[in-house]
Amino acid sequence: xxxxxxxxxxxxxxxxxxxxxxxxxxxxxxxxxxxxxxxxxxxxxxxxxxxxxxxxxxxxxxxxxxxxxxxxxxxxxxxxxxxxxxxxxxxxxxxxxxxxxxxxxxxxxxxxxxxxxxxxxxxxxxxx
Amino acid sequence: xxxxxxxxxxxxxxxxxxxxxxxxxxxxxxxxxxxxxxxxxxxxxxxxxxxxxxxxxxxxxxxxxxxxxxxxxxxxxxxxxxxxxxxxxxxxxxxxxxxxxxxxxxxxxxxxxxxxxxxxxxxxxxxxxxxxxxxxxxxxxxxxxxxxxxxxxxxxxxxxxxxxxxxxxxxxxxxxxxxxxxxxxxxxxxxxxxxxxxxxxxxxxxxxxxxxxxxxxxxxxxxxxxxxxxxxxxxxxxxxxxxxxxxxxxxxx
Numbered sequence: 001x002x003x004x005x006x007x008x009x010x011x012x013x014x015x016x017x018x019x020x021x022x023x024x025x026x027x028x029x030x031x032x033x034x035x036x037x038x039x040x041x042x043x044x045x046x047x048x049x050x051x052x053x054x055x056x057x058x059x060x061x062x063x064x065x066x067x068x069x070x071x072x073x074x075x076x077x078x079x080x081x082x083x084x085x086x087x088x089x090x091x092x093x094x095x096x097x098x099x100x101x102x103x104x105x106x107x108x109x110x111x112x113x114x115x116x117x118x119x120x121x122x123x124x125x126x127x128x
Numbered sequence: 129x130x131x132x133x134x135x136x137x138x139x140x141x142x143x144x145x146x147x148x149x150x151x152x153x154x155x156x157x158x159x160x161x162x163x164x165x166x167x168x169x170x171x172x173x174x175x176x177x178x179x180x181x182x183x184x185x186x187x188x189x190x191x192x193x194x195x196x197x198x199x200x201x202x203x204x205x206x207x208x209x210x211x212x213x214x215x216x217x218x219x220x221x222x223x224x225x226x227x228x229x230x231x232x233x234x235x236x237x238x239x240x241x242x243x244x245x246x247x248x249x250x251x252x253x254x255x256x257x258x259x260x261x262x263x264x265x266x267x268x269x270x271x272x273x274x275x276x277x278x279x280x281x282x283x284x285x286x287x288x289x290x291x292x293x294x295x296x297x298x299x300x301x302x303x304x305x306x307x308x309x310x311x312x313x314x315x316x317x318x319x320x321x322x323x324x325x326x327x328x329x330x331x332x333x334x335x336x337x338x339x340x341x342x343x344x345x346x347x348x349x350x351x352x353x354x355x356x357x358x359x360x361x362x363x364x365x366x367x368x369x370x371x372x373x374x375x376x377x378x379x380x381x
Contacts, residue, residue, distance in 0.1 A: 099196050102197050107195070
């Protein structure tokens with residue numbers, strides 16, 4: 001039981017410290033940090049009071065409390081991954097739109113420059 | 129003072145869009161071919177993030193070149209083309225592949241068919257030419273063709289053809305909705321067109337030999353193609369069109 005406490009507390013404290021440091025260096029947006037901070041705090045609570053987990057397992061009808069922990073943890077990770085995949089897709093679509101716009105703008109700039117050059121040449125010819 | 133009745137309304141300004149990815153060996157020839165046969169049409173080559181000098185070759189051949197900063201796939205290149213056409217006010221867009229397999233002498237036939245259709249597909253199995261596919265690839269094409277014919281209430285024999293003409297309505301649609309996924313540029317775009325009420329027609333065409341590259345024919349690839357085709361079609365059918373998008377072209381917003 002002792003080892004569980006140490007591992008849980010240590011793990012969540014390290015996570016919290018890392019989150020804080022990354023936010024301080026602006027490497028992590030708040031919206032993601034909040035989620036992971038909540039997870040870390042919950043881990044801390046469960047590590048400090050294992051009886052919470054045992055009771056929850058009893059309520060849910062799970063014989064081995066650790067299984068409940070694993071199940072909840074993997075569901076959480078699954079949800080986060082799916083959320084990230086969808087975010088990724090949205091970003092890809094935005095990148096695609098930007099790439100298309102960049103290509104079209106580049107063409108527009110080039111055509112404008114060419115038109116300006118032609119106009120200047122015509123102007124010179126007229127004066128000559 | 130009697131003005132002659134105007135002839136059948138034909139698309140006036142036509143843009144030929146050529147999506148090109150590392151096609152330096154053939155793109156110049158394709159552009160010159162279009163310009164020789166159809167001097168009244170403008171040519172836009174969309175350089176889809178090529179690592180070679182596709183842009184330089186196409187520019188030298190006399191095309192306007194839209195150079196994408198990185199590779200987006202045919203769907204991305206074509207949507208850029210449609211956005212250009214929308215912005216510049218073209219009446220029709222024809223897609224021609226840069227590998228030279230699309231015979232540009234069919235362009236007038238494709239454009240003529242736009243008189244009573246919004247999207248015209250140059251079909252390879254509809255009589256002309258001797259294009260043939262075998263095995264799973266053939267079944268996939270059959271299946272897609274059958275489902276799309278049923279959806280469009282018209283016989284469509286070749287829905288994976290990239291040789292197609294589109295009118296103003298189609299330009300507006302595809303400038304907003306043109307899928308970037310594999311097969312999205314051909315099959316799914318047709319489903320989108322049907323689902324948004326566009327009329328689709330086909331014109332039989334013969335394909336030229338590819339001047340470069342080879343069509344993939346291995347069995348594993350064909351099976352992969354079949355399953356992806358089914359997934360792409362299934363998704364396209366259950367999706368909501370027109371989808372709410374965050375990037376609507378300024379001309380349509």
